[in-house]
Amino acid sequence: MQGEGRLVVTGHVVNDGFLCTNCPNSDVTAVESAARRAVEDAEILRLSAEDQVRFAKALIAPRTPVAALKRAAKRHRDMTGPR
Numbered sequence: 001m002q003g004e005g006r007l008v009v010t011g012h013v014v015n016d017g018f019l020c021t022n023c024p025n026s027d028v029t030a031v032e033s034a035a036r037r038a039v040e041d042a043e044i045l046r047l048s049a050e051d052q053v054r055f056a057k058a059l060i061a062p063r064t065p066v067a068a069l070k071r072a073a074k075r076h077r078d079m080t081g082p083r
Contacts, residue, residue: 047055065073
């Protein structure tokens, strides 16, 4: 269950794969902190300086799609219908 930006699992904490029904608040805080870091790590894309430049150039001047990509896009549209 989610509420107020915190993850609450029916008032219990899962600790090393075991359900902890009487864990101290410090355990809850540690688990919440670890969960928050895991979500942040999954959402943040970290690129080297070289990759940042390559990504920016691709956004500014994208290459023309090759024939195989055009065929794949058409197959996808045919299967899923127009937007």
